[in-house]
Structure formats: C-alpha cells, structure tokens
Amino acid sequence: MKKYLLCLLIFSSCCEIQNIPARKEVIIFDFSQYTEKGFYFYIDKYPGEYKPLGVINIDYYPEYKVKETVWYSSDGIKHTSKSLIHTGISQEFLLNLVYEEALSLGANAVYNFSYKSISKRINECTTIDGMNIYCVAIKID
Numbered sequence: 001m002k003k004y005l006l007c008l009l010i011f012s013s014c015c016e017i018q019n020i021p022a023r024k025e026v027i028i029f030d031f032s033q034y035t036e037k038g039f040y041f042y043i044d045k046y047p048g049e050y051k052p053l054g055v056i057n058i059d060y061y062p063e064y065k066v067k068e069t070v071w072y073s074s075d076g077i078k079h080t081s082k083s084l085i086h087t088g089i090s091q092e093f094l095l096n097l098v099y100e101e102a103l104s105l106g107a108n109a110v111y112n113f114s115y116k117s118i119s120k121r122i123n124e125c126t127t128i129d130g131m132n133i134y135c136v137a138i139k140i141d
Helices: 002-014 091-104
Strands: 051-060 064-072 078-086 109-123 126-139
Touching: 051 091, 051 109, 078 126, 091 109, 091 126
Parallel strands: none
Antiparallel strands: 051 126, 064 078, 109 126
C-alpha cells in the first residue's frame, strides 16, 4: 500500500493541475458559392431521385516545413532545435477539393458529407495531422 501511495504521489506531482477556461471553436463550411453554381451539399441522404456516381473519400495532409530555432545559453553555447510547421487547412480549400472531384465524376451534388481530423505517422518520431472528407457523389435530374 505504501508503494502504491508513493507512486500516486510521484505521478500526481508531475503534472500541474490548472483551470481550463471555456472555449468556443466554430467551423463553418459555407456551401453558398457552390449552390449558386447549381451544385449541392447534403449532410444526410438526398431524399429525391438521383443517380449514384461514386464515393469520394479524401485524406488531405497539408505541407509541413522544418523550422529551425537557434538560441545561445548564458555560457555562450549555441543551441538549435527543429520543429515542423504546417500551412493549415481551410474549409474553403476542402470544399473545393470535394467539388472538383465530384464534378470530375459528372455529379451536381453530394450527400452524406462528413469530415474528421486524422493523423498519420511518418516515421518513428513524427506524426502529422490532416483532414478526412467523405461523401457520395450523385447526379440529380
């Protein structure tokens, strides 16, 4: 029991307990520019008659660049560190990817539109983040 309490004290003292403030994150996929072109995005299944053309499943990973930081310690020794910085992924860019793929299939709409964050291990010490978009391309008469 003493060993258990000692381990619990050691592990609980490793992380500082902090207040976490409320936070709001809003992601908006604006379909209006596509609707104006006669192309439609449906979150659920399209309720009317349609011709199914294909499934679109896109895994997109943005470009990552190495950023090197150099600093000198108080004793004058030069230190460097490297980190990966990505260019980001905009909702507009993702929608345009889906739109272009759907058009290439002859679609004028997609349904079951969904997205999620994904990650991929590149090597033993590097994982990159991306986005997955899934939908079904259809032709509405």
